[in-house]
Amino acid sequence: MTYSELETLYHLPLFELLQRSRKVHEAHWPAGEVQLCTLLSIKTGGCSEDCSYCAQSARYNSGVTPERLMEKCQIMERAKAAKQSGSTRFCMGAAWRGVREGTERFEQVLDIIQDVSELGMEVCVTLGELGPTEALRLKQAGVTAYNHNIDTSPEHYPNIVTTHSFQDRLNTIRHAQDAGMSVCCGGILGLGETTQDRLKMLEVVSEFNPQPESVPINSLMPMPGTPLAEQQKVDVFDVIRIIALARISIPKAKVRLSAGRTHFSEEAQALCFFAGANSIFYGDKLLTASNPAVEKDLALIDKLGLKPQEPNRNLPAPDADSKKALEPQLG
Numbered sequence: 001m002t003y004s005e006l007e008t009l010y011h012l013p014l015f016e017l018l019q020r021s022r023k024v025h026e027a028h029w030p031a032g033e034v035q036l037c038t039l040l041s042i043k044t045g046g047c048s049e050d051c052s053y054c055a056q057s058a059r060y061n062s063g064v065t066p067e068r069l070m071e072k073c074q075i076m077e078r079a080k081a082a083k084q085s086g087s088t089r090f091c092m093g094a095a096w097r098g099v100r101e102g103t104e105r106f107e108q109v110l111d112i113i114q115d116v117s118e119l120g121m122e123v124c125v126t127l128g129e130l131g132p133t134e135a136l137r138l139k140q141a142g143v144t145a146y147n148h149n150i151d152t153s154p155e156h157y158p159n160i161v162t163t164h165s166f167q168d169r170l171n172t173i174r175h176a177q178d179a180g181m182s183v184c185c186g187g188i189l190g191l192g193e194t195t196q197d198r199l200k201m202l203e204v205v206s207e208f209n210p211q212p213e214s215v216p217i218n219s220l221m222p223m224p225g226t227p228l229a230e231q232q233k234v235d236v237f238d239v240i241r242i243i244a245l246a247r248i249s250i251p252k253a254k255v256r257l258s259a260g261r262t263h264f265s266e267e268a269q270a271l272c273f274f275a276g277a278n279s280i281f282y283g284d285k286l287l288t289a290s291n292p293a294v295e296k297d298l299a300l301i302d303k304l305g306l307k308p309q310e311p312n313r314n315l316p317a318p319d320a321d322s323k324k325a326l327e328p329q330l331g
């Protein structure tokens, strides 16, 4: 969707915007379901990158102790527990710049993915930068979706991260899509960006071809010791508007109300679901930051008359329109 279309929608009176996003939501997601995704940090901290929001960067004194890659048996225990508790998606995150074919740690991760994928949940990983070979190997190991966020607009990105570029992020997304993985791609609100930056971020994500299978909308969790530790909290009505726009511009995607829910009231979260969110991270911890308790989330879903979503193991990457196929280049 073009920037100007997004901008027009964004400035509608809130209820008019919500009416529009609701219509799109009901046409594509009539069942009133919320997908529950469990997140596990399989390799925490000590990351070489300087993403200024992230507690896992080795450059900041955030109090996160760097750990080694978790043992497969521990990860399997957590994955089985996630399935038992109703999660249909298991997302494994690693604090790495990326992974490389031929390294021991990549082989270890592939082995872990293979075993997790046999449990029958959707398997999502977020391991940083990928080349074409790494992407193919991940797909073969059983990854259904690769999470790689663009996080903000191309213009604001260099103010937030200097150790890799926005174009590097787009290249990885292209490699994941070319290997046949679905892509999970969104961003963070609250990085000191303008409304324009938020709309540009959505313009880029909605113009991916194919469009992403899911779009996480994170609100900054200000992490002590990071350059953004004192950043002002994002206004929940801005979050609601961006969710509505994501729903309208990427109708078939699961829109994930991601980091930041601990700062939102139940009423605010209800409006996010009404606007088009239909997925959450489920479990009292994200990667290093906190998340609402499982019982609270289940109670909220129940109070709203929503229901947990059934698993879908066949997540094919949506068909790319080959004529319109976009080169992942910045304009």
Ligand code: SAM
Pocket: 053, 054, 055, 056, 093, 094, 095, 096, 097, 126, 127, 128, 147, 148, 149, 151, 186, 187, 188, 218, 219, 220, 221, 222, 223, 259, 287, 289
């Ligand atoms: N290293 C990999 C990468 O950068 O893609 C994977 C892990 S990284 C922590 C995954 C995503 O978490 C980031 O792209 C960002 O959107 C989100 N994230 C990280 N720290 C956050 C924070 N403090 N608040 C909100 N979202 C955050």
Ligand code: DTB
Pocket: 039, 055, 091, 093, 126, 147, 149, 186, 187, 216, 217, 218, 221, 258, 259, 286, 287, 288, 289, 290
């Ligand atoms: C995403 O967009 N949000 C998740 C997941 N993808 C990997 C991560 C949120 C991290 C929040 C900060 C933390 O836990 O350190």
Ligand code: SF4
Pocket: 047, 048, 049, 050, 051, 054, 055, 056, 057, 094, 095, 096, 097, 128
């Ligand atoms: Fe590393 Fe990812 Fe955190 Fe950036 S966001 S510092 S790449 S773990």
